[in-house]
Amino acid sequence: MSEVKANIPKRNTVQRKTVEHVINDAEGPLTVQEIHEHANAKCDVGIATVYRIVKALHEGGDIKCVVLPDGQNRYEAAHLGHHHHFRCRVCQRVFDLHICPVSLPEGTTLPGGFLVDGHELTLFGTCPDCAAKADEVDPVEAMNVIETDSNNE
Numbered sequence: 001m002s003e004v005k006a007n008i009p010k011r012n013t014v015q016r017k018t019v020e021h022v023i024n025d026a027e028g029p030l031t032v033q034e035i036h037e038h039a040n041a042k043c044d045v046g047i048a049t050v051y052r053i054v055k056a057l058h059e060g061g062d063i064k065c066v067v068l069p070d071g072q073n074r075y076e077a078a079h080l081g082h083h084h085h086f087r088c089r090v091c092q093r094v095f096d097l098h099i100c101p102v103s104l105p106e107g108t109t110l111p112g113g114f115l116v117d118g119h120e121l122t123l124f125g126t127c128p129d130c131a132a133k134a135d136e137v138d139p140v141e142a143m144n145v146i147e148t149d150s151n152n153e
C-alpha cells in the first residue's frame, strides 16, 4: 500500500498542471464538466479530482469564478484583464472577447447622478464555427431533393 500512497502526490501534480493548462489555454471560461472533458483527454483524471483541483486553484487565487446569466459556474485564469464574454446559442460554448463594446469611461456620471466605475457584459449570438456550419449546404440533402424531384416526373 505504501507504493500506492507514494504515487499519489506525483499523480496529483500532473493532474493539477493539466487542469491549469486546460483553463489557461481555453477560448473562454469553462464549466467543471468541460475542464474534466479536456483534462481527461490528456491524462486520466476523474471528475471528483477535477472538482478538488478547481476548488484549490480558486481558493489559491489562481482562477476566478464567472457566473453568466445561465447560472452555471465557469472558471477562467485570474490574470486576465478587462474583457467580456460571448455565449454561442448554438453550441453553448462561452468565448472571451478581447474588445470592449461599451464606451463608458470610468468616472462617467449618468443622468440622475450615477457614477460609473465598472461594468459587466455578456453577449449572445452565433460563434464563427457555428456560423460557418449554418452557411454550408449539405450535399447529401441537396442530392436527395434532386432525386425525389426526378422520381416524381
Ligand SMILES: [Zn+2]
Residues within 6 Å of the ligand: 088, 089, 090, 091, 092, 093, 126, 127, 128, 129, 130, 131
Ligand atoms: Zn457555436
Ligand SMILES: [Zn+2]
Residues within 6 Å of the ligand: 082, 083, 084, 099, 100, 101, 102, 119, 121
Ligand atoms: Zn468592457
